[in-house]
Amino acid sequence: MIDKKAYQKMDYALCLLSAHADGKDSGCIINSFHQVTSSFPAKFTIAVNRENVTAAAVEQAGSFCVTLLAHDAPAALINDFGYRSGRVADKFSPYEVRRDEVGNPYLTDSMVSRVSCRVIDRLEIGSYTLYVGQATEAEVFGSGEVLTLNAYAARGKAVPPTATVYREMVGGGFKCSVCGYIHESETLRDDFICPICRATADKFVRQN
Structure with missing residues (x-):
């Protein structure tokens, strides 16, 4: 038996992942940024859906900023x-x-800190790629607390679908089988397009 509530007790920081590739800036909200070593320089991991534009930018750039x-x-x-x-x-x-x-974009307003990394390893996990990055730069912007998944959900908002870990809505809605976006509605138009990955309506599954 697997009770999802067991690991839904965990909380995660909401972060802006960004990268520059092909002359274009890409970025998305994630909550999969974790420090995995305390060695110097420190190493971190991120997990990104491969259908996401930012994932392609990270892959091409070989680096990322969080x-x-x-x-x-x-x-x-x-x-x-x-x-x-x-x-x-x-x-x-x-x-x-x-x-x-290395040219990756980042914002400072409404941000607490920044870590830029060079990709040193990767692992494909289902529809996601887990990137291992080695820190190349880091700085602090402010002394405030970080926004977490639970704190954002407490605002009464659905967790951004680009986030690797999210709290699924209970009862109703349609989930994109490609990127995980949840369309909170009792109906789904035949011409509906996923706002995240551009998947068509036939890629959506009704949530129970």
Whole structure:
């Protein structure tokens, strides 16, 4: 028997993962950023759905930047990077963008800290790729607390579908079988397109 409530007790930081490739900035909200060694330089892992535009950018760049969202990060920022697809919008255009030493974009407003990494290993896990990164840069932007998955859910908001770990809604809705996005509705139009990965309606499964 597997009781999902056992591991739903865990909490995760919400972060902005970003990378620059092919002259384009890509970014999405994740909660899979974890430090896995305390050696110097430290090593971290991220897990990203391979259908995500940012995953392709990380793969091509061979590096990535992660910024940790502040506890009071505005909903607009999370909507831009958690619910919009990079295939149809330049998510960074409304923001003041800074760059790390290899050109990956990052934001400082509503962020607590930043870690940039060089990819040193990868492992494919189902539809996800687990990247191991070695820190190349790190800095602190503020002293506030980090926004976590549970704290964001407590705002009454569904967890961004680009996040690797999310709390599924109970009763109703349709889940994208490609990227995990959950469309919170009792019906799904035949012409519905996933706002994250652009999958068509036939890729959605009704949630019980």
